Amino acid sequence: MNKLKRYAGLVWIIAGPLIFILLLMAAWYNIDTAGKKDINNPVPWVIIIGIFLPIVIGLVIFGWYALKGEYDHLPEDSTEIE
Amino acid sequence: MNQPTASSSIWKVIAASSMGTLIEWYDFYIFGMLAKTISVQFFPEGNDVAALLSTLAIFAAGFIVRPFGALLFGRLGDLIGRKYTFLLTLVLMGSATFLIGLVPGYKSIGVLAPILVLLLRLIQGLALGGEYGGAATYVAEHAPANKRGLYTSWIQTTATLGLFVALGVILLVKSSMSNEAFDAEWGGWRYPFWLSILLVGVSIYIRMKMKESPLFAKLKHEGKTSVNPLKESFSHKANFKMVLLALFGAVMGQGVIWYTGQFYAQNFLETRVMIEFGQSRTILLWAILFATPFFVFFGWLSDKIGRKWIMLIGMLLGVLFYRPIYSSFLSSVDPDKIEIVDVKETATPKVVAEPSATGSLRTTTTSYASTNGWAYTVVSKETIKQDGSVTTAQMQYKDRVLPTPVFWKFVWLVFIQIFFVTMVYGPVAAFLVELFPTKIRYTSMSLPYHIGNGVFGGLVPFIGLLLTTSFPADPLVGLWYPIIVAALCFVIGALYLNNKIDPNVND
Numbered sequence A: 001m002n003k004l005k006r007y008a009g010l011v012w013i014i015a016g017p018l019i020f021i022l023l024l025m026a027a028w029y030n031i032d033t034a035g036k037k038d039i040n041n042p043v044p045w046v047i048i049i050g051i052f053l054p055i056v057i058g059l060v061i062f063g064w065y066a067l068k069g070e071y072d073h074l075p076e077d078s079t080e081i082e
Numbered sequence B: 001m002n003q004p005t006a007s008s009s010i011w012k013v014i015a016a017s018s019m020g021t022l023i024e025w026y027d028f029y030i031f032g033m034l035a036k037t038i039s040v041q042f043f044p045e046g047n048d049v050a051a052l053l054s055t056l057a058i059f060a061a062g063f064i065v066r067p068f069g070a071l072l073f074g075r076l077g078d079l080i081g082r083k084y085t086f087l088l089t090l091v092l093m094g095s096a097t098f099l100i101g102l103v104p105g106y107k108s109i110g111v112l113a114p115i116l117v118l119l120l121r122l123i124q125g126l127a128l129g130g131e132y133g134g135a136a137t138y139v140a141e142h143a144p145a146n147k148r149g150l151y152t153s154w155i156q157t158t159a160t161l162g163l164f165v166a167l168g169v170i171l172l173v174k175s176s177m178s179n180e181a182f183d184a185e186w187g188g189w190r191y192p193f194w195l196s197i198l199l200v201g202v203s204i205y206i207r208m209k210m211k212e213s214p215l216f217a218k219l220k221h222e223g224k225t226s227v228n229p230l231k232e233s234f235s236h237k238a239n240f241k242m243v244l245l246a247l248f249g250a251v252m253g254q255g256v257i258w259y260t261g262q263f264y265a266q267n268f269l270e271t272r273v274m275i276e277f278g279q280s281r282t283i284l285l286w287a288i289l290f291a292t293p294f295f296v297f298f299g300w301l302s303d304k305i306g307r308k309w310i311m312l313i314g315m316l317l318g319v320l321f322y323r324p325i326y327s328s329f330l331s332s333v334d335p336d337k338i339e340i341v342d343v344k345e346t347a348t349p350k351v352v353a354e355p356s357a358t359g360s361l362r363t364t365t366t367s368y369a370s371t372n373g374w375a376y377t378v379v380s381k382e383t384i385k386q387d388g389s390v391t392t393a394q395m396q397y398k399d400r401v402l403p404t405p406v407f408w409k410f411v412w413l414v415f416i417q418i419f420f421v422t423m424v425y426g427p428v429a430a431f432l433v434e435l436f437p438t439k440i441r442y443t444s445m446s447l448p449y450h451i452g453n454g455v456f457g458g459l460v461p462f463i464g465l466l467l468t469t470s471f472p473a474d475p476l477v478g479l480w481y482p483i484i485v486a487a488l489c490f491v492i493g494a495l496y497l498n499n500k501i502d503p504n505v506n507d
Helices: A002-030 A042-067 B007-033 B035-042 B048-080 B082-100 B112-142 B145-175 B179-183 B188-208 B214-222 B229-234 B237-271 B277-291 B293-305 B308-332 B404-425 B428-435 B438-458 B460-470 B477-496
Strands: B350-356 B359-369 B375-385 B390-392 B396-401
Touching: A002 A042, A002 B460, A002 B477, A042 B048, A042 B237, A042 B438, B007 B035, B007 B082, B007 B112, B007 B145, B007 B188, B035 B048, B035 B112, B035 B179, B035 B188, B048 B082, B048 B112, B048 B229, B048 B438, B082 B112, B082 B188, B112 B145, B112 B214, B112 B428, B112 B438, B145 B179, B145 B188, B145 B237, B145 B277, B145 B293, B145 B404, B145 B428, B179 B188, B214 B438, B229 B237, B229 B438, B237 B277, B237 B308, B237 B404, B237 B428, B237 B438, B237 B460, B237 B477, B277 B404, B293 B308, B293 B404, B293 B428, B308 B404, B308 B428, B308 B477, B428 B438, B438 B460, B460 B477
Parallel strands: none
Antiparallel strands: B350 B359, B359 B375, B375 B390, B375 B396
16 A cells, blocks of 8 residues: 555656646636636636645645655654654 | 533534634625625726726635635634634624625725725635634534544534525525615615624624633643744644645545535526526525535544545545536426426517627517426527528527426435535544644644635636636536546545544644
8 A cells, every 4th residue: 555655646746747737728728818708817817826836836745755655654643743 | 632621611612613603604605695796886897907806806815815814823823822813813804794895886986996895805815714723623622532523513514504694694685675776886785794793793702701722721831832833834844744635635625525516506507507596596505404414414423433434435426426416407407308388478578689790689588487387588699680681599598497396306416515515524624633733733724724625616616617618518517627626635535544533632
């Protein structure tokens, strides 16, 4: 099981940037200053991309920790966290 | 182990925490539900600045501000205590809501109106970001270890009940006056905002009488509270990796399941199935009423068998059943598949002709009712070219009223979705509380919760719209976002989470 957890870490590392690139491409494709739909408005896109960047970085870090085996054993009390 | 709290005291703690959280959700929802009316009053069409502020007001509070509120008030909660922090969030939220009801319209004060609404909306978002972590932590730190899931699940009912109360109040006000009186600048739409101050007054009175959480009070007495909760939560690797696990292995999926069941469903019924305003809301009200007890049931069950698999199975059920459920909504009103007998026009058709570049556009609106309970309005648009030829566009249905058996089928279909919500949401507060130590618990659990719920959940309508625009042939394409996020979270949760219940949060 621990091996699987570690290999899956690679998936999360790759998934992070992939999701971000998809988001950027969708923004590029849909932003249209002449368009009238919400989706054509750049403001939501800027907000979403801005707030998604740290989340994507978080997913990559999560994958990195998983790959290194940091989740092989979860802490059982707070002394392991502090 | 926790200090056991007397049974009567724990119910006072739960009541005070739940009441405040319910009001905060009520405040948050009425803005969303009255968005259309509000946008007419505060954000006029054709003004770019006002349109920008409108977009920010709707998006910013949900996306940017809630996680910041989680950080700000989480930090305060770990420094000065749970009681005073979530008393503050309640005052901020209630005051902001009340003041939104007092802001004059765009016609009276111009662009100042959307600016004020934006500021008040940001305060609402901040306060909401701080409230939940406080309430969940406060209740959990009073609860005995074997009932932590049960007692915190009462907090989980409050978002749904807040929605329920908001819907009920709006329907009540709307039914007591004409549409014109409701939509006027100082009309009935402001009453739900004003009512908030009464509810907040009662809640503040109850909360003022509460004592500090026994675990936090003990830490404070011993001088062991955190000096810098933000640093300890996010720069200590051992804790930060648990924050990431909480986000990607549980609350990310919980957010999309919650938002799809309670919001996307309503939006879909109104904009895709074209059900009449009052009936679509009544469907949601019944479904919420029937499903709400299951929050407590799954909280209780999580104390017996662990939190992990209840939450994950809730996500998996959403992944498997969303498309069949929404497909059933559409097929239930498909004119080719249903029998509508003895249809009659209920009023004289309304015809509006507008000149266009190539001729004129004629819109005919006709309302029908059948003897077997169906009613609907058909809008047909015809382009009459200059040479006299006529091109008819596809007919559109609106204001659909369902007959009783179909109405209850829809209640059942929405109920199933909210049932999934109760599975993922009922145990999650206890799950998060048990993941982090007391001195940084408020900060550590608030951030992943609000990113999962606010960002991943809040994105459901926007990404749904993005997918629908990109792939218009499939009316269910918007569901792929919650399905994929919930599936990803299910895999991460199944692989990495532990089902063991931590008996000791007194650390």
